[in-house]
Amino acid sequence: MSSDFLFGLNDRPSIMKLLRKLLPIVAALACAGVAYGENVQQILTDAQVAYQRGDMPTAKRNFELVMRLDPTNKTAIGFLKMMKVQEAKDAGGSNVEKALAQLVIPQLQFKEATLGSALDFMKRKANELSGGKQSVNFVVQPGVDQNGVTVTLNLTGIPFTEALRYIGELANLSFVYQKYAIVVKPKGAVTASATPPQEPAPGQ
Numbered sequence: 001m002s003s004d005f006l007f008g009l010n011d012r013p014s015i016m017k018l019l020r021k022l023l024p025i026v027a028a029l030a031c032a033g034v035a036y037g038e039n040v041q042q043i044l045t046d047a048q049v050a051y052q053r054g055d056m057p058t059a060k061r062n063f064e065l066v067m068r069l070d071p072t073n074k075t076a077i078g079f080l081k082m083m084k085v086q087e088a089k090d091a092g093g094s095n096v097e098k099a100l101a102q103l104v105i106p107q108l109q110f111k112e113a114t115l116g117s118a119l120d121f122m123k124r125k126a127n128e129l130s131g132g133k134q135s136v137n138f139v140v141q142p143g144v145d146q147n148g149v150t151v152t153l154n155l156t157g158i159p160f161t162e163a164l165r166y167i168g169e170l171a172n173l174s175f176v177y178q179k180y181a182i183v184v185k186p187k188g189a190v191t192a193s194a195t196p197p198q199e200p201a202p203g204q
Contacts, residue, residue: 040069044076051079059083097177100136103129103160110153115171116146119184122167126160141185144173 047062060083066076105125110118119138126136140146149171155163164175164182176183 040066040073043069044073047076047079051083056083056086094177096179096182097161099130099134100126100160100177101162103134105129105158105160105163106156108153108155108158108163110151112150112152114147115144115149115151115167115173118151118167119146122160122164129160137181139181139183141183143186144184 043062044066047059047066050056050062051059060080063076063080063083066073067080070076103126110121113121119140123136123138126134151167151170153163153166153170155166158166167173168175168187172187174185174187176185
């Protein structure tokens with residue numbers, strides 16, 4: 001029998017003493033692991049809440065923090081991918097907004113017009129003022145009442161984008177310019193992506 005083995009048997013009190021010292025350290029490390037997991041989950045929750053209320057900078061910052069702490073987090077990966085696609089669409093939307101800002105409506109008169117009729121007017125006006133070069137497709141999100149909300153305006157020499165802003169203020173709406181559409185949403189709601197409008201079939 002080796003001397004090392006005999007030493008282990010004879011030194012049992014020392015081993016037990018060492019174990020008693022190690023147990024608090026192991027327990028502390030386990031608690032730290034739990035706290036770390038809870039911290040990541042809280043940041044992820046905060047990111048999702050920010051996304052739902054439309055605060056994209058905060059949402060993106062928190063999702064990226066989650067990725068630094070947990071690079072394989074599928075939820076954060078999925079949200080960041082969606083936000084990247086949305087940012088690309090928003091970049092195209094800024095060009096649409098600039099083009100529409102160049103269109104000046106000589107006279108804009110609405111007297112208790114429904115939101116739906118006001119949007120139809122704006123759609124026709126964009127086509128008319130641009131000579132058919134600038135078409136507008138409004139995508140109305142759920143929660144927007146096109147018939148119950150009315151708009152009264154009397155404006156002259158107003159840029160198209162400013163006229164929409166006035167309509168939004170009166171109806172408590174936001175207009176989000178995207179590459180293929182202008183999304184109409186309640187203020188504070190998350191913007192849904194608009195898909196390219198389908199070309200009508202020949203003869204329609």
